[in-house]
Amino acid sequence: MHSVTLNAVREHTVHPPDNGAAQPISRQALHLAVMDRLRKMITEGALAPGAHLNERALCEQLGVSRTPLREALKMLAVERLIDLLPNRGARVVTLSASDIADAFELLSGLEALAGELACERITQAEIDEIQALHCAMDDCYANGDLPGYFDCNQRIHDRINAAARNPALTQMYQSVNHRLRALRFRSNLHTGKWERAIEEHVAMLRALHQRDGAALGRLLRAHLMAKCTAVLAGMRVAA
Template structure:
C-alpha cells in the first residue's frame, strides 16, 4: 500500500503532497489495475476536478500501452468519474455545489440505513474485524499518514455496508460513494476536521458494539453531512 505522510498540526491546514505514480503496473487484469491507480490519483488530488487526461503522459507514467488505458477510461466514464470528450480526450468530472450537496445527502441516508441494518445482522467476527481496522486507522492518524488512514477508513465504511446484507443497498452505496471519494479525502486535510472525524468513528464503533442501530444510523448520517459542510465551506472560501 502506497503511503503519503503528512505532518499534521491541530487547527492548521494540511496540504496534500505530490503523489508518486512512477511504479509500473503488472500485466494481470491490466485495465482494472489502471482504473484503481487513476481512482487513487483522483482521490488524492494528483488528478484534480477538471484536469485533462493526457493519454501519452499517463501511459508513460503508469508503464502501460494505450489499449488498457482507454479501456480503463471508458469504465471510469461509466462510473461518471471522468468525461470522454469527442476528439479531445477525457477530463476529470467537476461536481457543482448542488451536485455535491445532493450526493452527500443521498449517501448519508444510505450509510444511515446500512448502519441500522448492520446492527441487526452483523456477526461478532465482523465487529472484531472492524475494530482491527479502526485501530490501524487510528495509528495512521497518529502518524499523520492520510493516504493509508483513508484506505482503512473506507474499508470500515464498506464493512458496515456489507454487514447490512442488502445487495441493492450496497450497489447504490458503491455507485454514489465512488463519486465522492476525492471530496471525502480532502475533507480531512484540515487537522481539526480530521480529528473530529476520528472522534466520530470512536462513537460509531461504540454503537456497533452495543448493536444500537438507531445510534449508529444517526452517527453515520451526521458524519457524512459534516463532511459535506466542510467541503462546501472550502469551496465557498476559494471561490
C-alpha cells in the same frame, strides 16, 4: 466488548499523498488495475477536478499501452469520475455545489440504512475486523498519514455496508461513494476536521459494539453531512 479510547489531541503533519504513479502496473487484469490507480490519483488530487487527461503521459507514468488505459477511462466514465469528450480526450469531472449537496444527502441516507441493517446482521468476527481497522486508522492519524488513514476509513465504511447484507444497497452505495471519494479525502486536510472525524468514528464503533442500529444510523448520517458542510465551506473559501 472492546473499549474505545481517543488519544489526546496531538500535533500532526499531513504527509503528501502518493499519487500512485510511481510503479508500473502488472499485466494481470490490466485495465482494472489501471482503473484503480487512476481512481486513487483522482481521490488524492494528483488528477484534479477539470484536469485534461493526457493519454501519452498517463501511459508513460503507469507503464501501460493505450488499450488498457482507454478501457479504464470508459469504466471511470460510467462511474461519472471523468467525462469523455468527443475528439478531445477525457477530463476529470468537476462537481457543482448542488451536485455535491445532492450526492452527500443520498450517500448519508444509504450509510444510515446500512448502519441500521448491519447492527441486526453483523457477526462478531466482522465487528472484530472493524475494530482492528479502527486501531490501524488511529495509528495513521497519530502519524499524520492521511492516505493510510483514508484507506482504513473507507474500508470501515465498506465493511459496515457489507454487513448490511443487501447487495442492492451496496451497489448504489459504491456508485455514489466513488463520485465523492476525492472530496471526502480532501475534507480531512484540515487538522481540526480530521480530529472531529476520528471522534465521530469512536462513537460509531461504540454503537456498533452495542448493536444499536438507530444510534449508528444517526451517527453515520451526521458524519456524512458534516463532511458535506466541510466540503462546501472549502469550495466557498476557494472561490
